[in-house]
Amino acid sequence: MILPGKHLRYDRAMLSVGAEILARLDQPRSVSELWEKVRKARGQNTVPLTFDWFVLSLSFLFAISAVEDLSGLIHVRPRV
16 A cells, blocks of 8 residues: 555555655645645556545655645655
8 A cells, every 4th residue: 555566556656645645745835735736746647546545655755754834735744
């Protein structure tokens, strides 16, 4: 589920979707704005991303402290 494997394609793994999310966080964004950016960037050439899979991947990024929520906007957490 987190990593791609025999039964989970690369573009469906939470790590890959998380990387797509981080790539769209060049500035702080709301969850809905981030969802639209990721969904549009994915385009027609890959398997469509569902909102629940997006939220799971975003939760994964929170769990590993890669992003944080400040005043309702998602920010990339500064590296220490």
